[in-house]
Amino acid sequence: MPSIIKRSLVVPGLLALLAGCSGDVDSPNESKVKPSSSASVGEYGDILVDGKPVTGSKPSGNKKIPYQRTYTDGELYAPVTGYRSLAWGTAGLESIYENSLTYRKGDDVETTISPEVQKAAFEALGELRGAAVALNAETGELLAVVSTPSYDPAAFSGYSSKDQEAWKKATGDKNKPMLNRALREATAPGETFDIVIAAAALDHGLYDTLDEPTDGGSGECASATIRAALARSCDEVFAKLATDLGEERLRKTAEGFGFGDDELNVPIRVAESRYGSYRDGAITVTPLQLARVTAALANRGLMVGPHLIAEDEEGQVAQSVPAATAGLLLPAVREKNEWAPTDAGDGTPSSWSLAYAQTEKGDTVALAVRVETSNADAAAHVTAAMAEALS
Numbered sequence: 001m002p003s004i005i006k007r008s009l010v011v012p013g014l015l016a017l018l019a020g021c022s023g024d025v026d027s028p029n030e031s032k033v034k035p036s037s038s039a040s041v042g043e044y045g046d047i048l049v050d051g052k053p054v055t056g057s058k059p060s061g062n063k064k065i066p067y068q069r070t071y072t073d074g075e076l077y078a079p080v081t082g083y084r085s086l087a088w089g090t091a092g093l094e095s096i097y098e099n100s101l102t103y104r105k106g107d108d109v110e111t112t113i114s115p116e117v118q119k120a121a122f123e124a125l126g127e128l129r130g131a132a133v134a135l136n137a138e139t140g141e142l143l144a145v146v147s148t149p150s151y152d153p154a155a156f157s158g159y160s161s162k163d164q165e166a167w168k169k170a171t172g173d174k175n176k177p178m179l180n181r182a183l184r185e186a187t188a189p190g191e192t193f194d195i196v197i198a199a200a201a202l203d204h205g206l207y208d209t210l211d212e213p214t215d216g217g218s219g220e221c222a223s224a225t226i227r228a229a230l231a232r233s234c235d236e237v238f239a240k241l242a243t244d245l246g247e248e249r250l251r252k253t254a255e256g257f258g259f260g261d262d263e264l265n266v267p268i269r270v271a272e273s274r275y276g277s278y279r280d281g282a283i284t285v286t287p288l289q290l291a292r293v294t295a296a297l298a299n300r301g302l303m304v305g306p307h308l309i310a311e312d313e314e315g316q317v318a319q320s321v322p323a324a325t326a327g328l329l330l331p332a333v334r335e336k337n338e339w340a341p342t343d344a345g346d347g348t349p350s351s352w353s354l355a356y357a358q359t360e361k362g363d364t365v366a367l368a369v370r371v372e373t374s375n376a377d378a379a380a381h382v383t384a385a386m387a388e389a390l391s
Contacts, residue, residue: 043056043057043067043106044056044057044067044069044084044101044102044106045097045100045101045102045105045106045107045108045109046101046108046109047077047080047081047093047094047101047108047109047111048108048109048110048111049077049080049111049113049115049118050113050114050115051110052115053072053108054071054072054073054077054081055069055070055071055072055081055084055094056069056070056071056072057069057070058070060086060158062086062159065086068084068086068157068158069083069084069085069094069153069154069157070154070157071152071153071154071157074151074152074153074154074155075122075150075151075152076118076119076122076150077113077118078092078147078150078151078152078153079092079145079146079147079150079180079182079183080092080093080111080113080118080145080308081093081094081153082094082095082153082268083153083156083157084101084153084157085153085156085157085158085159085163085167086157086158086159086163087156087158087159087163087164087167088156088167092180092268093109093111093267093268093308094153096267096268097109109309110309110310110311111308111309111310112136112141112142112143112307112308112309112310113142113143113144113145113308114134114143114144114389114390116389116390117134117143117144117386117389117390118143118144118145118146119389120144120385120386120388120389121134121144121146121369121382121385121386122146122148122150123385124381124382124384124385124386125146125148125369125371125382126148127148127149128148128371128372128373128378129148129149129175129181129371129372130147130148130181130369130370130371130372130373130378130379130382131146131147131148131180131181131182131185131287131369131370132144132145132146132182132287132367132368132369132382132383132386133145133146133182133287133288133290133291133367133368133369134291134357134365134366134367134386134390135288135291135292135294135295135305135306135365135366135367135368136295136359136363136364136365137294137295137296137298137299137304137363137364137365137366138299138304138363138364139304139305139363140304140305140306140307141305141306141307141310142266142305142306142307142308143359143365143390144386145180145182145183145288145308146182147179147180147181147182147183148181149173149175149177150177151170151177151178152166155167155170156170180268181287181370182286182287182288183266183268183269183270183271183286183287183288184269184270184271184286185271185286185287186271186272186273186274186284186285186286186289187284187285187344187345187346187348187350187370188281188283188284188285188342188343188344188345188350189283189284189285189290189342189352190339190340190341190342190343190350190352191233191235191238191339191340191342191352192285192290192293192339192352192354193278193283193285194229194230194238195230195293195294195297195329195333195354196250196253196254196257196259196293197238197241197242197245197250197278198210198226198230198238198241198329198332199253199257199321199325199326199329200241200245200249200250200252200253200254201226201241201244201245202226202321202325202328202329203253203321203322203325204245204249204253206241206244206245207226209328210225210226210227210230210328210329210332211225211226211227212225212226213225214226214229214237214240214241215240216234216236216237216238216239216240216241217229217234217236217237217240218236220232221234221236221237224237226241226332227332230332230333230336231332231335231336233339233340242278242279247277247278247279250275250278251275253321254275254283255275256318256319256320256321257289257292257293257296257303257320257321258273258289258292258293258303258318258320259273259274259275259283259285259289260272260273260274260275261273266288266305266306266307266308267307267308267309268308270286270288270289271286273285273286273289281345284345287368287369287370288306288368290352290354290368290370291306291354291366291367291368292306292366293320294333294354294355294356294366294367294368295364295366296320296321296326297326297329297330297333298326298330298356298364298366299326299364300323300326300327301319301320301321301322301323301325301326302317302318302319302320303316303317303318303319303320304317333354334356336354337380338353338376338377338380339351339352339353339354339376339379340376341373341374341375341376344372348372349372349373349374350370350371350372350373351370351371351372351373351374351375351376351377351378351379352368352369352370352379353367353368353369353379353380353382353383354366354367354368354383355367355380355383355384355387356387357386357387357390357391358390358391359390360390365390367383367386367387368383369382369383369386
């Protein structure tokens with residue numbers, strides 16, 4: 001009887017896998033795959049990072065599905081690879097490129113991830129709950145997509161009782177290790193949204209430069225310029241700017257930066273970052289969305305991509321704000337070293353950090369990190385580690 005119970009638990013997943021079904025609604029681009037250089041005949045194709053496989057195959061002991069997935073540094077790359085399980089189907093890139101990676105075809109999928117930057121962010125986050133994104137501002141390539149705590153997809157890639165226990169542990173963990181916080185968790189942006197407010201104030205003609213006195217604030221923030229208000233975290237100044245702009249003009253600028261896009265795929269589906277109302281505090285943002293905003297400023301207002309698959313030249317290019325606006329704001333954002341902690345929207349403290357770094361080729365990389373802590377230095381520690389990995 002016990003063996004019958006175990007078998008009944010995994011049959012639905014096996015049937016889904018045999019039928020070629022997947023649980024994701026992400027959009028694949030099968031033209032970006034290539035014949036595997038590492039898999040033996042009949043094995044799965046691999047997901048590659050810097051040309052090296054972070055996935056593999058081994059005999060499953062099942063005649064209908066002869067191989068099961070293995071993973072190298074599974075926790076590190078889980079937000080990118082997703083999982084492939086004989087019992088519970090597929091997710092992430094494993095799901096999106098199901099037709100190419102399947103053992104019947106065995107093609108490889110090359111990602112844009114930098115192993116050095118990915119590892120630096122993962123290790124810097126440590127045991128904290130958080131996420132990190134590194135986005136090449138000029139090419140739209142995602143160099144790091146990190147979420148912690150993470151999970152090891154190899155732990156439940158089979159269909160044994162041990163795999164079942166690992167699946168239950170991962171899906172039942174209160175820390176939600178299977179939630180991709182970098183792409184699929186949208187929370188309150190805190191003062192990082194001041195960038196959007198400042199852009200809107202410039203774009204709609206409230207101010208011509210960052211160095212004109214405003215008519216908001218008190219104390220050291222009284223009549224502070226936009227540049228000084230950003231540096232000093234002058235909430236009252238930006239609240240007054242938002243009021244002067246009004247919801248519609250502020251919404252227009254936010255949407256220009258990508259807020260409200262509910263169809264963004266990289267090709268993993270990204271949660272929508274929403275601008276509901278500044279007055280009501282109904283604004284949420286993913287770490288990827290803030291990386292896009294930061295990247296746009298460094299690229300003359302152009303938003304490229306983003307994309308996770310190498311050689312993907314089909315990512316959209318959009319003008320978020322005029323090049324002149326981006327040029328005015330960029331130095332002030334570069335100079336800001338600390339972002340005040342905020343409430344994530346559910347009582348959870350949240351620390352943000354936005355920063356810039358450069359690749360060896362000289363491309364600008366936007367870095368965005370969110371950590372669930374009231375320690376303002378926690379997120380900055382992660383962006384610093386990523387910047388060092390890029391240098």
